[in-house]
Amino acid sequence: MSSSGLAHCFGQVIRGFKTAWWYVCELLGANAYQHYLDRFTLDHHNGEDGHQPMSEKEFWRRRIDEAPVEGGCC
Amino acid sequence: MVDTPFTGRLGASRMKKCLEDGPLDTTQGSDRMATAKTPEPLTENDEQYIIRNKDGVPVGTKPHTKWTPLRIIIWAVIALAGAFGWLMLAVIRGEQVNTLWFVVAAVCTYAIAYRFYALFIQKTVMRPDDTNATPAERIDNGRDYDLTDRRVLYGHHFAAIAGAGPLVGPVLAAQMGYLPGTIWIIVGVCLAGAVQDMLVLFISMRRGGRSLGQIARDEIGPIGGTIAMVGIFVMLMIVLAVLALICVNAMTGSPWSVFSIGCTIVIALLMGVYLRFIRPGKVAEVSIIGFALLIFSIIAGNWVAQSPIANALALSGTELTIAVMVYGFFAAVLPVWLLLTPRDYLSTFMKVGTIVVLAVGIVIVQPFARTAAVSEFAGNTAGPVFAGALFPFLFITIACGALSGMHATVASGTTPKMIQKESQVRMIGYGGMLMESFVAIMALAAAVSLSTGTYFAMNMSTAGIIKLDTAAVKAGALIDTDQATGDITVWLPGQEGVPSSAKPLTAEQVTAWSTDMSAGVVAGATAEQKEAANQAKAASAAVAVTQLGVTDAQGNKPRVEWDQQDPTNPSATIAMYDEAALQQIAEDVGEPSIVSRTGGAPTLAVAMANILHRIFGGKEMMSFWYHFAVMFEALFILSAVDAVTRVTRFQLADAIGNWAPKFRDPSWRLGSWICTAIVVGAWGSLLLMGVTDPNGGIQTLYPLFGIANQLIAAIALMIVTVVIIRKGYAKWSWIPLIPLAWDVSTTFTASWQKIFSPDPALGYWTQFTNARALIASGDLTGTALANAQATVRNTAIQGTLSIIFLAMAVAILVTSVIRVITTLRSGDTTTSEDPHQDSAFYAPSTFLGTRLENRVARQFMEVGDPKHIPHRR
Numbered sequence: 001m002s003s004s005g006l007a008h009c010f011g012q013v014i015r016g017f018k019t020a021w022w023y024v025c026e027l028l029g030a031n032a033y034q035h036y037l038d039r040f041t042l043d044h045h046n047g048e049d050g051h052q053p054m055s056e057k058e059f060w061r062r063r064i065d066e067a068p069v070e071g072g073c074c
Numbered sequence: 075m076v077d078t079p080f081t082g083r084l085g086a087s088r089m090k091k092c093l094e095d096g097p098l099d100t101t102q103g104s105d106r107m108a109t110a111k112t113p114e115p116l117t118e119n120d121e122q123y124i125i126r127n128k129d130g131v132p133v134g135t136k137p138h139t140k141w142t143p144l145r146i147i148i149w150a151v152i153a154l155a156g157a158f159g160w161l162m163l164a165v166i167r168g169e170q171v172n173t174l175w176f177v178v179a180a181v182c183t184y185a186i187a188y189r190f191y192a193l194f195i196q197k198t199v200m201r202p203d204d205t206n207a208t209p210a211e212r213i214d215n216g217r218d219y220d221l222t223d224r225r226v227l228y229g230h231h232f233a234a235i236a237g238a239g240p241l242v243g244p245v246l247a248a249q250m251g252y253l254p255g256t257i258w259i260i261v262g263v264c265l266a267g268a269v270q271d272m273l274v275l276f277i278s279m280r281r282g283g284r285s286l287g288q289i290a291r292d293e294i295g296p297i298g299g300t301i302a303m304v305g306i307f308v309m310l311m312i313v314l315a316v317l318a319l320i321c322v323n324a325m326t327g328s329p330w331s332v333f334s335i336g337c338t339i340v341i342a343l344l345m346g347v348y349l350r351f352i353r354p355g356k357v358a359e360v361s362i363i364g365f366a367l368l369i370f371s372i373i374a375g376n377w378v379a380q381s382p383i384a385n386a387l388a389l390s391g392t393e394l395t396i397a398v399m400v401y402g403f404f405a406a407v408l409p410v411w412l413l414l415t416p417r418d419y420l421s422t423f424m425k426v427g428t429i430v431v432l433a434v435g436i437v438i439v440q441p442f443a444r445t446a447a448v449s450e451f452a453g454n455t456a457g458p459v460f461a462g463a464l465f466p467f468l469f470i471t472i473a474c475g476a477l478s479g480m481h482a483t484v485a486s487g488t489t490p491k492m493i494q495k496e497s498q499v500r501m502i503g504y505g506g507m508l509m510e511s512f513v514a515i516m517a518l519a520a521a522v523s524l525s526t527g528t529y530f531a532m533n534m535s536t537a538g539i540i541k542l543d544t545a546a547v548k549a550g551a552l553i554d555t556d557q558a559t560g561d562i563t564v565w566l567p568g569q570e571g572v573p574s575s576a577k578p579l580t581a582e583q584v585t586a587w588s589t590d591m592s593a594g595v596v597a598g599a600t601a602e603q604k605e606a607a608n609q610a611k612a613a614s615a616a617v618a619v620t621q622l623g624v625t626d627a628q629g630n631k632p633r634v635e636w637d638q639q640d641p642t643n644p645s646a647t648i649a650m651y652d653e654a655a656l657q658q659i660a661e662d663v664g665e666p667s668i669v670s671r672t673g674g675a676p677t678l679a680v681a682m683a684n685i686l687h688r689i690f691g692g693k694e695m696m697s698f699w700y701h702f703a704v705m706f707e708a709l710f711i712l713s714a715v716d717a718v719t720r721v722t723r724f725q726l727a728d729a730i731g732n733w734a735p736k737f738r739d740p741s742w743r744l745g746s747w748i749c750t751a752i753v754v755g756a757w758g759s760l761l762l763m764g765v766t767d768p769n770g771g772i773q774t775l776y777p778l779f780g781i782a783n784q785l786i787a788a789i790a791l792m793i794v795t796v797v798i799i800r801k802g803y804a805k806w807s808w809i810p811l812i813p814l815a816w817d818v819s820t821t822f823t824a825s826w827q828k829i830f831s832p833d834p835a836l837g838y839w840t841q842f843t844n845a846r847a848l849i850a851s852g853d854l855t856g857t858a859l860a861n862a863q864a865t866v867r868n869t870a871i872q873g874t875l876s877i878i879f880l881a882m883a884v885a886i887l888v889t890s891v892i893r894v895i896t897t898l899r900s901g902d903t904t905t906s907e908d909p910h911q912d913s914a915f916y917a918p919s920t921f922l923g924t925r926l927e928n929r930v931a932r933q934f935m936e937v938g939d940p941k942h943i944p945h946r947r
Contacts, residue, residue: 021358023225023226023229024358024361024423024426025357025358026223026226027226027229027230027233027422027426028357028358028361028419028422028423029357030355030356030357030358030361032355032357033355036216039216056354056355057354057355059355060349060350060354060355061350061354061411063217064349064410064411064415065409065410065411066217067217067218067410067415068217068218068488069410069414069717069720069721074235074237074238074239074240074313074317074473074474074478074480074481074714074783
């Protein structure tokens with residue numbers, strides 16, 4: 001296999017791991033604050049309307065405290 | 075550059091930004107990695123398949139499958155492979171059946187059912203409309219209503235429905251052989267379980283994500299709806315009790331398991347504090363730390379098990395029951411951030427890991443099935459794991475994995491509030507359940523790879539073992555004691571090669587075993603007493619399995635068998651038998667004893683350890699894999715126990731609030747403590763009953779669990795039928811009616827037998843009358859008297875619960891049928907669906923996204939102005 005082919009293969013593997021990592025993070029909800037910020041920017045025109053986004057700490061506090069509890073699973 | 079994951083419109087804006095900034099970072103979870111180059115723009119030809127709203131924003135794609143020759147060939151190959159798998163499993167069999175055929179038959183059947191049957195249901199009764207906004211798009215409050223990437227939601231939904239159920243049900247059902255369970259898991263999921271999950275999800279999604287109970291109220295009426303709500307509550311209590319019982323049984327007398335499972339609670343608390351105060355929001359980071367600690371606690375468990383404190387951690391069932399109840403109470407009243415949320419992270423992590431580990435193990439090791447295809451216990455009620463013949467008891471023993479009512483609560487809970495497009499329901503609802511079924515198939519494959527003797531030695535109650543030993547004395551069984559180790563070998567009269575040193579088994583010997591076993595479980599037993607009890611268990615179980623009226627795959631009488639590594643040649647193994655084999659298994663997995671570890675979890679753990687050590691780590695790692703398996707099963711169970719306790723506590727507070735409005739106030743601490751105590755008391759007392767049951771709790775309680783779970787399924791399917799008929803699709807009502815009819819016939823027959831059967835192995839009331847008569851006769855003393863009294867008490871409760879369940883199910887069925895008849899007569903098809911609201915959102919509906927879908931998704935990123943999405947805050 002040529003070196004560029006190898007590099008390509010390696011790149012694919014790295015990419016696969018990154019995809020898996022992204023998936024796990026999304027599944028756990030780890031990116032929620034970023035999603036919230038993106039959304040806030042959109043809703044409040046980047047804070048130009050006087051609203052300020054929650055701090056990361058405050059966001060997580062509220063998110064977890066107000067999360068619905070799921071009762072399924074067998 | 076295709077369809078990068080996004081959440082709601084914010085993803086759209088981010089995507090737009092990325093496009094302006096230059097090439098997109100496609101590593102961010104984009105699928106179709108190989109084609110991560112700019113897709114060609116949409117053509118005129120594509121346009122005919124694209125659904126747009128009035129602003130021209132794409133909101134969906136029309137189905138447009140063309141049957142190309144290649145496609146036909148692919149599906150023909152899948153069908154042939156599946157047929158061949160079934161042929162190898164069910165017809166040819168041969169000397170030994172490779173469990174890889176389980177996987178082949180399952181995967182091919184799933185593919186065909188998903189592609190054809192699920193699509194047929196989608197076209198006939200669901201008719202998803204992508205111009206209609208889903209609740210997530212309409213309400214989108216960033217909390218429970220949250221547009222979630224379909225692939226993430228698939229994982230989410232799977233993690234919510236799958237727990238310990240699909241892992242233990244198939245293990246218990248293995249007493250009937252591997253074939254009945256395999257057929258039911260695969261056929262059942264395609265025609266029943268996945269259909270239920272998908273349709274409930276769809277119906278709930280069209281109704282703003284309302285719960286099953288609320289839908290029942292709206293569709294069937296207030297009486298049926300209220301009964302359904304109360305019924306689901308009571309059934310959940312028995313479900314929790316049995317799940318907790320499995321967990322307690324896996325920990326009883328095992329210092330290692332008690333330590334590592336106890337550690338999961340401590341680890342969750344640490345994670346909670348870390349996330350709250352040290353590094354808020356670093357969820358992935360804390361999950362990895364938690365997972366590493368979890369692995370470390372498994373390793374450390376070994377040191378603890380060999381240390382002086384081991385005896386203090388070898389807890390009895392009753393002690394563990396109290397511990398689980400105390401835990402359940404605190405888990406439900408403590409703030410969620412401290413215990414519940416972090417433990418869910420661990421649980422999700424482990425769920426994904428479990429599937430991977432199981433699949434890798436089965437596919438690489440490809441163990442042979444060692445139990446018979448259909449065992450003798452399929453046709454009689456003598457089975458020691460649970461009583462009852464194949465019909466109806468197989469179909470209630472394997473619930474999760476084939477058809478599970480519990481899923482209806484998830485499919486009408488969080489998932490419908492997060493779905494992006496109506497057309498994704500098939501993938502998430504049907505596809506999610508197929509994955510759970512796959513887990514069940516792998517659990518079954520693992521369980522049947524143990525020798526029949528080992529399987530039964532692990533799954534008989536101690537009372538059952540003594541009973542069979544007494545039969546062995548009568549049958550003239552001979553035992554030969556090894557002078558050096560004291561291990562016994564069992565010989566049956568007339569068998570060839572009986573050594574001259576073999577002596578007849580005596581009644582005194584059996585009594586001595588029984589006494590040793592009882593002395594080992596009383597509170598305050600010494601380490602020596604526990605050791606003697608474990609030896610007695612191994613010896614008596616080795617004798618007992620020979621007296622089971624069952625044969626293995628080769629048609630031989632079962633015998634405990636185990637392969638031990640040859641000390642002189644590490645790559646070779648020596649076959650061990652009987653007591654020595656049982657002792658060796660216990661030593662290999664790092665447990666004091668593996669005899670009579672009912673509930674399915676330890677059996678699966680031994681089977682998984684036996685498979686996985688061949689790939690990872692050899693014999694040295696076997697005890698690690700055993701405790702890894704026990705831990706994830708316990709983790710799933712504990713997650714279910716505290717989450718359901720919490721949810722039902724709120725429901726209870728709401729119900730009590732009708733009379734005492736103060737209970738509705740969630741900030742009233744005392745009220746929430748009272749409600750939690752009632753809920754914990756309800757399942758805890760049932761759990762205690764199971765733990766102290768003289769016949770072994772699983773044997774008597776598991777059928778009740780299965781019946782409860784499957785009656786919830788009956789309620790869900792009945793509601794689905796009513797909704798479909800009220801929608802005007804009466805001609806397609808056979809789709810839910812097939813599983814409903816099957817479910818009703820099995821659960822009602824099972825309930826009937828449990829209530830009325832004169833067979834003492836089956837009927838609760840027959841056991842009750844017999845035990846009462848025994849007590850009245852005055853012949854009983856000591857333990858026997860206490861056991862009879864426990865039987866009277868337990869069977870009275872179990873019998874009463876069976877009657878209540880049956881009565882509730884009948885009431886719901888009757889009210890539903892009345893509703894169906896009035897609907898058909900009046901032709902009234904008014905619906906409780908939410909009114910149509912134009913969607914302005916696009917996301918592909920297939921897991922990977924077709925070429926067209928990914929191109930449309932890209933266009934949506936460009937033209938789908940976020941402002942077009944309604945209900946912006």
